[in-house]
Amino acid sequence: MSDKVILKYDGKELELAVSTGSMDEKAIDVSSLRGATGLITMDPGYKNTGACESKITFLDGEEGKLSYRGYPIEQLAEKSSFVEVMYLLIKGHLPTQPELDKFVADINEHNYVSEDLIKILDAFPSSAHPMGVLASLTSALSAFNPKCVNVNSEEDLYRAAVTLLGKFPVLASWCQRKTKGLPVNYSNDQLGYVENFYQLLFKKPGQELAMNPVVVDALDKLFILHADHEQNCSTSTVRLVGSSHAGLFASISSGISALWGPLHGGANQAVIEMLEAIKNDGGDVQKWIDKAKDKNDPFRLMGFGHRVYKNFDPRARIIKVACDNILEQLGIDDPILEIAKGLEKAALEDEYFVERKLYPNVDFYSGIIYKALDIPTEMFTVMFAVGRLPGWIAQWKEMRETNQPIGRPRQLYTGEPDRDYVPVENR
Ligand code: ACO
Numbered sequence: 001m002s003d004k005v006i007l008k009y010d011g012k013e014l015e016l017a018v019s020t021g022s023m024d025e026k027a028i029d030v031s032s033l034r035g036a037t038g039l040i041t042m043d044p045g046y047k048n049t050g051a052c053e054s055k056i057t058f059l060d061g062e063e064g065k066l067s068y069r070g071y072p073i074e075q076l077a078e079k080s081s082f083v084e085v086m087y088l089l090i091k092g093h094l095p096t097q098p099e100l101d102k103f104v105a106d107i108n109e110h111n112y113v114s115e116d117l118i119k120i121l122d123a124f125p126s127s128a129h130p131m132g133v134l135a136s137l138t139s140a141l142s143a144f145n146p147k148c149v150n151v152n153s154e155e156d157l158y159r160a161a162v163t164l165l166g167k168f169p170v171l172a173s174w175c176q177r178k179t180k181g182l183p184v185n186y187s188n189d190q191l192g193y194v195e196n197f198y199q200l201l202f203k204k205p206g207q208e209l210a211m212n213p214v215v216v217d218a219l220d221k222l223f224i225l226h227a228d229h230e231q232n233c234s235t236s237t238v239r240l241v242g243s244s245h246a247g248l249f250a251s252i253s254s255g256i257s258a259l260w261g262p263l264h265g266g267a268n269q270a271v272i273e274m275l276e277a278i279k280n281d282g283g284d285v286q287k288w289i290d291k292a293k294d295k296n297d298p299f300r301l302m303g304f305g306h307r308v309y310k311n312f313d314p315r316a317r318i319i320k321v322a323c324d325n326i327l328e329q330l331g332i333d334d335p336i337l338e339i340a341k342g343l344e345k346a347a348l349e350d351e352y353f354v355e356r357k358l359y360p361n362v363d364f365y366s367g368i369i370y371k372a373l374d375i376p377t378e379m380f381t382v383m384f385a386v387g388r389l390p391g392w393i394a395q396w397k398e399m400r401e402t403n404q405p406i407g408r409p410r411q412l413y414t415g416e417p418d419r420d421y422v423p424v425e426n427r
Helices: 033-037 073-079 082-091 097-109 117-123 130-144 154-180 193-202 213-226 233-242 248-260 267-280 285-293 314-329 335-349 351-355 362-372 377-401
Strands: 004-009 012-020 026-028 057-060 065-068
Touching: 004 033, 012 033, 065 073, 065 082, 065 314, 073 213, 073 314, 082 097, 082 154, 082 193, 082 213, 082 377, 097 154, 117 130, 117 154, 130 154, 130 248, 130 377, 154 193, 154 248, 154 377, 193 213, 213 314, 213 362, 213 377, 233 248, 233 377, 248 377, 267 285, 267 335, 267 362, 267 377, 285 335, 314 362, 335 351, 335 362, 362 377
Parallel strands: none
Antiparallel strands: 004 012, 012 026, 057 065
16 A cells, blocks of 8 residues: 555645554645645544544544553453553553552652642532532642643653642542532542542541442443543643643643533533433433434434444443443432433434444443432533543643644634724724
């Protein structure tokens, strides 16, 4: 196969190199295009545009395949732990036992936040959406940790990563506690990362919180599955903001805002709200399928479809099984689960969804699990953010280490041509 393409334009020919990734993916290098021809490429939504080379995550949407640093997601979900996956994403290899122990100890050293942050938290109304609060508190971290990261120092980058990994679950838990009117809670070094997060969320003052291993295991798995997903909307936001050399906390705060939207991480909240709405509407699944197919109706089936997967989302396969197990083990019989099953079956058999390759995505099931674990609906996307944090950090780190230029897309201007200013009295 040729390693170049020839572009013919205005009587001239331009040779564009084709690069090949380690999984045999191909990309045309158009970086010389504008200089040589004056042309730019148009690709709204970046459906065909690669913005970087990356060694972190591989995703084949046609095959429904996902791997972190070369390890299949199925193996990681079954055999690894969230902490180990965090290390893998950020450092590039699976840790030895001493490396893992040090990583955990280093995270624990930072698993508190300044008490002054409580004043900021207090200023939010208890009705504030936790994602807005989380984005603000994460951004505020930069004020409390002003030391710049020297991106040429592996040690400095590592310190920044463990600092944020330590503090983030505390902030995320405070967002939930705020909505429930509970006082803030503090980390417990004796517990694992996920167990600690669980007690941060739920422990009441003076209470001995019993840890259900089924719940901890489910959360651990969900976080592994959410830990990275290459150049999605929030990760691209983290990279783009970071490309201006904005700091790690500011870049991650922007990623949280990007994740919030219902077309991205906010879909897990939207799925449950949709299932509740179907239930309250009498449970007629077909009516809602028809609504999603109606081009005059803006409604979309939440938790269905994906920009990259044109096959079953491999994470959804794993979560579907985990979801059934958890509901069975916790003895939960939730009527919205029946609606979810009915909706999934009807959509998978419907020509509209089959033709467009619209399958349930990871968010279709994650919300059902979070609901079973008694996590408030508005916290679902915060849970996603806790899982995605190591991916954002790894991608930010890689972007700075590889010295990516500042991100700055072009546009095709379609506004008014040049015209003269008219004073207000003459308009
Ligand atoms: N319900 C009904 N129709 C849909 C849906 C859906 N959920 N998703 C896509 N379609 C249709 C579109 O209307 C379009 O139809 P057309 O070809 O007749 O115009 C076709 O499928 C292609 O859809 P696009 O919008 O072009 O696909 P895109 O890649 O831009 O969007 C997205 C992907 C945003 C995920 C979309 O499928 C969607 O809105 N899904 C619902 C929200 C959701 O679940 N988001 C979570 C994504 S996973 C994540 O972020 C973790």
